Amino acid sequence: MSTTNLKTAPYPRPLTSSLHRGWQQLSAPARVLTIVGLLMFVSAAFHTVVFLLSDTSWDGPVSWRKPVTFGVSLGLTAVTLALIESRLRLRRWASWALLGTLAATFVVEEVLVAMQAWxxxxxxxxxxxxxxxxxxxxxxxxxxxxxxxxxxxxxxxFTSAKPGTPALTLSIRAGMLLLVAGQFLGAAIIAVGEPALAAGNEAAVFGPHGVVLGAAGILKSPHGVALHAIQVLPLLGWLVQRLDWTDVRRRRAAWSAAAGYALLLAVSVFQAFTGQAPFAFGIPALLAALAGAVLIAVPYAQAGRQLLRTNLGRRTRL
Incomplete structure (x- = not known):
């Protein structure tokens, strides 16, 4: 291979280098939120050890499951939103107001959940x-x-995204919309749970699967699915931006994953609100879920294969 090709052949930066550079580019409020996210992971890990030593049940209204799952979910959301803030054009006071508020409320939420478990x-x-x-x-x-x-x-x-990364921007917007949907699904859990308790139906709220609709519909399932699109979709957007693909191909991959995730969420919502267990699929729901999974998996597989080939090619040239 020629010297020219050696110099111009594109390859992604090592992940460790990208992560270090990403940390340096974070604003002060984003770093605070990231640290809070890491503390949430520490809380989840600590309560996992407590659970393993306690010989108690994972299910039920009183369980070490709560501080563990809340810690993981809040930690992932905190770190992700801190990274997303770096892709927005915000004034310093706005970043502190938004991310500082998130950091404080995440800590309060995890402390209250953990306190009740203890x-x-x-x-x-x-x-x-x-x-x-x-x-x-x-x-x-x-x-x-x-x-x-x-x-x-x-x-x-949608209004203050930094230019230059169309696939990543698209993925962030899709993830944020689904995260908002997750908030409304959380409100639905409250809206269903409180009347059920008022009617004396404690089993529908404090049963092994949490708040349910009908015979087996579990509202926590679509709530959880919607909350974590904000990790799955922007991660793909970030990966494809590191590849030597055209912008059209990058956007196509981002759209595919976003459509697939929305389809999976729609199936989960359907299962919950029709009173069916999350994996008790009928044929139409099963086909829709499989289609959604394929739409997400294919661009991830293509990006992973391209990254592997690029890195292997780089090592061969070296």
Whole structure:
């Protein structure tokens, strides 16, 4: 191979180098939110150890599952939104207002969930005592604040995105829209759970699968699916931006994954609101779920194969 080809052959930067450069490019509020996200992971890991040593059930309204799952989910969301902020054109005060608020409310939410687990009482839908009712109310208020901030960031992803990375921008916008959908699905859990408790149907709220509709529809399933599109979709957008693809091909990959994820979420919502278990698929739902999975998996597989070939080619040239 010629010297010219050696000099001009494109290859992605090593992941460690990209991560270090990414950290340096984060704003001060984004770094604070990232640190909070890492603390959420520490909390999740700690409570996982507590659970393993406790010989208690993973299911049920009182379980170490709550601080573990909340820690992981809040940690992932915090780190992701901190990275997304770097792709937005925000004034410093706006970044502090939005990300600082998220950092504070994430900490409060995890502390309250963990506190109730250590007290041995349910963290959600628990009004057994005045204190428990205050805790549940405080959790509701923190969630409302989180929803407002997420809505603001979703709007800003359309109005204040930095230019130059169309596939990544598209992926971020799709992920933010689905994250907003996840907030509304969380509100649906409250809207269904509170009347069920008022009617004395505690099994529908505190059963092994949480708030259910009909015979087996689990509202937590579409809620969880929607919340984590913000990791799956922007990750693909970031990967394809590192490849020697045309912008058209990059956008096609981003659109494919976004459509696939939306289809998976639609199937999950259908299963929940028709009272069916998450994986008790009929033929149409099964086909739709498979189509959604393929639309996500194919661009990921293509990007992964291209990255592998590029790195192998680079090593061969060296």
């Amino acid at each position: 007290r041995g009482v349910p963290s959600h839908f628990n009004t057994a005592t005045r204190f428990d009712a205050m805790v549940f109310s405080a959790m509701g208020m923190t969630v409302m604040v989180i929803v407002v901030v997420i809505l603001a960031l979703a709007v800003l992803s």
